[in-house]
Amino acid sequence: MGQSESINKLTEGVDTIQEEIVKHAKAISEITSISYEEFLQHLFHINTLSQQCMDADGNQVLFAIKKGTDSTVFWKGTIRIAVIRKNIHSSALETSKLLNLSQFLKIVKTLDDMIKISQDQGSTSDHKPITASILMEVVNVKTENDKALSCSSGDSNDSCVICFEHKPDIVLPCMHSFCHKCIDSWNVNHKTCPICREEMLDSNDKWIISDRPDELELSEQIASTLMSVMDEEEDPDQDESI
Structure with a gap:
């Protein structure tokens, strides 16, 4: 029974990773085809939606381009979008995250879907409005999932900013x-x-940039180093006995 549950959990974990990889591939495909004007439309759209999600304390979430990150022909690889928490009462601004284009597009789709579902359920008794805090939680979860996907695939680097297909080397x-x-x-x-x-x-x-060694290569290298150290420690004793 316990073994069966472990297998089910492992299978679910693999399925989740595969789903994230498929989503990642779709995001890369969207990046290669998106124009700067289309990106600005996404930015305007998500800011319009997020303004509807102000919480009781007057906090709202804004998305803004970090100055200078979109100024080259390869803006898709260099652009960074700041996630900003703003309080309309104090005018205080707090930048909590910097997103790359891939992360931004994933978050836009997620927030768009969430807000539409929330609006459709607005008349139900168990309806819970989406607030700035919930939006920030979505941003945090999505960026952490993105990091986990990079680790699980062994790819901690972004794609080449020219082709968006190959790993920078x-x-x-x-x-x-x-x-x-x-x-x-x-x-x-x-x-x-x-x-x-x-x-x-x-x-x-x-x-x-050299490729990261796999676990087997790393283990063999560590074992070889330890054996060399042991040999060096044994040699002086042998010389003294002679």
Whole structure:
């Protein structure tokens, strides 16, 4: 019985991860096709909806572009959207999260669905209005799920900001990273960073990001290091006995 429950829980966990991966793939697909004007429409739409979710203390949630993060042609990879809690009575502003484009689009869809459902249930007796606190909780949960998905897939880096398909494996001196295919193609006609335009004096003036070792490789490396240390400790004793 206990084994059966464990298997069921494990299966549910795998299904949840698979669902999140599918959602992540859809989000990437949306990112590649979205225009800046469409993004601004999403931003205006979610701010309009969130204004309807003010709590009793006068708190509401706003979404705003962090200054300077959308100023390049590769804005989809660099843009950051600030999640701001505002109090209309004190005019106090508090930034609690910075979202990338993928996270923002996921949260927009979730909040949009929640608010529509809440509006449809508005006439029922057990209806609970969505408040600023609930919106912030959704933001927190979604961003934490995004981190968990990255960890479970072994991918803690964002996608390449040029193609949004491959993992960044090249870092320039300015510390901006890209996949090698995109940066090599860019460097054919340009000798600058695609994002900040810092000049690259040498085509070799970049670093390759090595893949993270898997658990087996890590265990073997640790075992090898321990054996080497033990051998070094035994050698002096052998010399003294001779």
